[in-house]
Structures are given as structure tokens and as C-alpha cells.
Amino acid sequence: MSNAEVCCSPVTERPMSAEEAETAARMFKALGDPVxxxxFSAVASHEGGEACVCDISDVGVSQPTVSHHLKKLKEAGLLTSERRGTWVYYRVEPAVLAAMGRLLVGSSAGALT
Amino acid sequence: MSNAEVCCSPVTERPMSAEEAETAARMFKALGDPVxxxxFSAVASHEGGEACVCDISDVGVSQPTVSHHLKKLKEAGLLTSERRGTWVYYRVEPAVLAAMGRLLVGSSAGALT
DNA sequence: CGTCTATGTTGACGCTTGTCGATTCAGGTG
DNA sequence: CACCTGAATCGACAAGCGTCAACATAGACG
Known part of the structure; x- marks a missing residue:
């Protein structure tokens, strides 16, 4: 259900419809908070493309707040989570980065590594 | 002063610092509202890369609200404005799209058209 | 100058959001 | 089982945001 496939043609191609904008804005909004x-960057840059909460929770806010933000990122379709024993691991939804990049630069930024 | 030059290395490269995140989040936040x-898309996709307010103000909200949002986009460094006679024209700051794209996909998405 | 049109600004309103402390849940360990 | 640690949820609060109607400003034109 991740918004990646649905959304969208590049912003420079034609004016976005209300529906497209609604979907895309949800993803941008999720990245619109510094914490x-x-x-997100901590997870994305972590080895293996995934990280335990304990690895990334040093961002200057309380533990509930970290949990809250991770939930938001998950709801936006940017991260997925999985519990393994004591710890919970988050990983980046790969298609999302490409989709958002394509949305901005239009070109073949969809070509992933 | 546009945030484009300052910001940043790709999110997947290394964890963002607080300062980088602050700068980048401001740009994402600006795109985090559907209207x-x-x-932004209307301006970016308009011929010549610029558009009069009158050309794009049909997004279902009142005129003051349109003006308010354009101001926000300007403050975020995504748009510039220029008055020419009766009308005010907005245009996309070109480096910004490339910078944000690079932020997401890491690759050589900086190569513009 | 007076008036008309195109944008911007102000002030107010309700809703959303980021944050925390307290609590709860989940799993491991003794 | 009791206890400890990692993570999520709850409840509350202040701050921020999107929206509008009313007003203000800027330029064109008579």
C-alpha cells in the first residue's frame, strides 16, 4: 500500500491534481520535521539498510517521542518495522526514495542501485 | 541564500546532523501541504518556468490563502517572485529541485536539463 | 485624482503537531 | 515466577499551521 507506486509524474511535467498532491504531500510532510x-537518514544510511531503534534514538528527544516519529514515518510508507527478539528494526522502503526523487527531478532517477 | 547549495549529502550516505536536518526539513515541510x-507544481510545469499568480490560483482555496502559501514557498527558498506591472510572477529556483533530488537518490541526479 | 483589478497583510478561529512524563506491553534472564 | 530492558501507548499541554473575511497596498487607466 506504500504510496510509492501510485505517485506521481514529475512536478515539472504538468500541474498536479488534488489527489496526486494529497498523496505526495503526505510523504514530503513526513520528512518535514528535523527529528x-x-x-530516517539514520536508518537509510545504516549498514544493511536497517537499524535497531536503539542504534538511532540519540537525536535529542525522549524515547516516546522517537517512537512517535518512527510511527509517523511508518504511516507515511517510508519505513517498515520488524521485531526480532528484544529489539525492533526499521528499514527504508526502497521504492520510496526513487519515487520521491523522480517526482522532483523528473529524469530517470528511478534507476536504483 | 537559498538552502540549495548548503544542503546536503544524500540521506543514505550518512546520518544527517541536526543542522543539516533543520535545513533540509524546512524544504520538505514546504512541500508537505497539498495546496x-x-x-509549486503549477509554477514548475508552466511554460517558461514561471507563472503569474492569476494563472495558478485555482486550487480551491481563497486568494489570501494562495498568497500565504506562495509566501511560505518563497521563504523556504523554493520560489522567487517578481512584479511586472499589474501581475506578480513566481518562478522555481532551479537548483533546489536538483538539490532535493540528490538528497533522496544520492546519485547524479544533479544533472539538470 | 478616483476607481478598478491584482496581490499582499492582518487578526482570529479551530485543528494539528511535537513534546514530555507516566504507564503499559513484549521478551529475555535469573 | 519475579525482575529487568527495549519499545509502544496514553493523556496532557503549548506551539504551530491552514483557513478565511476584512482590510491594505500597488499599479493601470480614465
Whole structure:
């Protein structure tokens, strides 16, 4: 259900419809908070493309707040989570980065590594 | 002063610092509202890369609200404005799209058209 | 100058959001 | 089982945000 597939043609191609904008804005909004952006970057740059909460929770806010932001990122379709024993691991939804990049630069930014 | 040059290395490269996140989040936040995203797309996709307010103000909200959102986009460094006679024209700051794209996909998405 | 049109600004309103402390849940360990 | 640690949820609060109607400003035109 991740918004990645649905959304969208590049912003420079034609004016976005209300529906497209609604979907895309939800993803941008999720990255529109400094703490969330740091958490997201921490996960995305972590080895293996995934990280335990304990690895990334040092962003200067309380533990409930970290949990809250991770939930938001998950709801936006940017992260997925999985519990393994004591710890919970978050990983980046790969298609999302490509989709958002394509939305901005239009070109073949969809070509992933 | 546009945030484009300052910001940043790709999110997947290393965890963002608090300062980087603050800067980048401001740009994502600006695109995190459906109405603003539609306005931005309308300008970006308009011929010549610029548009008069009168050309794009049909997004379902009142005129003051349109003006308010355009101001926000301007403050975020995504748009610039210029008055020419009766009308005010907005245009996309070109480096910004490339910078945000690079932030997401990491690759050589900076290569513009 | 007076008036008309195109944008911007102000002030107010309700809703959303980021944050925390307290609590709860989940799993491991003794 | 009791206890401890990692993580999520709850409840509350202040701050921020999107929206509008009313008003203000800027330029064109008579």
C-alpha cells in the first residue's frame, strides 16, 4: 500500500491534481520535521539498510517521542518495522526514495542501485 | 541564500546532523501541504518556468490563502517572485529541485536539463 | 485624482503537531 | 515466577499551521 507506486509524474511535467498532491504531500510532510529526517537518514544510511531503534534514538528527544516519529514515518510508507527478539528494526522502503526523487527531478532517477 | 547549495549529502550516505536536518526539513515541510505542492507544481510545469499568480490560483482555496502559501514557498527558498506591472510572477529556483533530488537518490541526479 | 483589478497583510478561529512524563506491553534472564 | 530492558501507548499541554473575511497596498487607466 506504500504510496510509492501510485505517485506521481514529475512536478515539472504538468500541474498536479488534488489527489496526486494529497498523496505526495503526505510523504514530503513526513520528512518535514528535523527529528524525523534525522531518524530516517539514520536508518537509510545504516549498514544493511536497517537499524535497531536503539542504534538511532540519540537525536535529542525522549524515547516516546522517537517512537512517535518512527510511527509517523511508518504511516507515511517510508519505513517498515520488524521485531526480532528484544529489539525492533526499521528499514527504508526502497521504492520510496526513487519515487520521491523522480517526482522532483523528473529524469530517470528511478534507476536504483 | 537559498538552502540549495548548503544542503546536503544524500540521506543514505550518512546520518544527517541536526543542522543539516533543520535545513533540509524546512524544504520538505514546504512541500508537505497539498495546496502548496499543487502551487509549486503549477509554477514548475508552466511554460517558461514561471507563472503569474492569476494563472495558478485555482486550487480551491481563497486568494489570501494562495498568497500565504506562495509566501511560505518563497521563504523556504523554493520560489522567487517578481512584479511586472499589474501581475506578480513566481518562478522555481532551479537548483533546489536538483538539490532535493540528490538528497533522496544520492546519485547524479544533479544533472539538470 | 478616483476607481478598478491584482496581490499582499492582518487578526482570529479551530485543528494539528511535537513534546514530555507516566504507564503499559513484549521478551529475555535469573 | 519475579525482575529487568527495549519499545509502544496514553493523556496532557503549548506551539504551530491552514483557513478565511476584512482590510491594505500597488499599479493601470480614465
Amino acid at each position: 524525523r529526517l534525522r531518524l | 502548496r505542492l499543487r502551487l
